[in-house]
Amino acid sequence: MEVKAKKVLIIDDDSRNIFALKAVLKAKKFNCLSASSAQHGFDILADDKEVAVVLMDMMMPDMDGYQAISEMKNHPEMKAVPVIAVTAQAMVGDRERCINAGAVGYISKPVNVDELVLQLKNYI
Numbered sequence: 001m002e003v004k005a006k007k008v009l010i011i012d013d014d015s016r017n018i019f020a021l022k023a024v025l026k027a028k029k030f031n032c033l034s035a036s037s038a039q040h041g042f043d044i045l046a047d048d049k050e051v052a053v054v055l056m057d058m059m060m061p062d063m064d065g066y067q068a069i070s071e072m073k074n075h076p077e078m079k080a081v082p083v084i085a086v087t088a089q090a091m092v093g094d095r096e097r098c099i100n101a102g103a104v105g106y107i108s109k110p111v112n113v114d115e116l117v118l119q120l121k122n123y124i
Contacts, residue, residue, distance in 0.1 A: 038068035
């Protein structure tokens with residue numbers, strides 16, 4: 001029996017973060033796509049209906065993760081895709097701010113891979 005690919009879309013403006021996340025997730029048998037901006041991520045979501053979850057960097061130029069999640073929640077075809085916030089902001093209240101913005105999960109950088117995989121398994 002073939003296991004359906006588990007597509008994760010990583011939206012992050014830093015190519016090093018994308019490279020690191022892709023490497024660890026690929027090792028855990030996740031199929032990863034990546035975008036360097038929220039708009040590029042939206043284009044991928046429009047084209048690929050197999051994306052199961054989005055890992056969203058919250059601090060990006062142009063459109064940050066909070067704005068991007070809001071855009072997704074207001075779009076009929078994207079609003080059902082769960083978003084896990086990935087951020088270097090780990091101050092008191094940041095997790096709540098991400099969840100209140102519409103994220104289903106929150107991971108602080110540097111990423112704890114085991115915690116990330118646990119959260120991804122909730123949605124894949």
